[in-house]
Amino acid sequence: MTWDVEVRCLDSLIKNSNSHFPLLTSKIPTGCFPASNCVTIPAMPLLKQARKKMRHDKKRTLQNKDKKIALKKLVKSMRKAPSASNLTAVFSKLDKAVKTHLIHKNKASRLKSRLSKTLAKK
DSSP states (O other): OOOOEEEEEHHHHHHTTTSSOTTSOOOOOSOOOSGGGEEEEEOOOOSHHHHHHHHHHHHHHHHHHHHHHHHHHHHHHHHHSOOHHHHHHHHHHHHHHHHTTSSOHHHHHHHHHHHHHHHHHO
8 A cells, every 4th residue: 555655855844944834745855865864754644534444445455456466367377378268267357357446447358359369369
């Protein structure tokens, strides 16, 4: 899961200390190296429900990542050894991935078309 992170250079914080809200800008300064001069401030939610949502999102992100990896492995196996049984398995997994909004429907149809062509070549 990627968190919204704000990186600010200590030098720019000192220079902008006269401004009213120096930490509210989300711009990343360019002269922020070496890393010891930088401060990382993760955006942590304040409300209880928002914290719960963050936990759920983290869990779902990991699950979706695993499903995408499995789908890619299945597509690769179809490309290496094209067969009718592999093709039906890949088609059903692609349809399920579209149904659960894991991939876009056009991507699924594009993969189906290309995989069907590989089977037709054989």
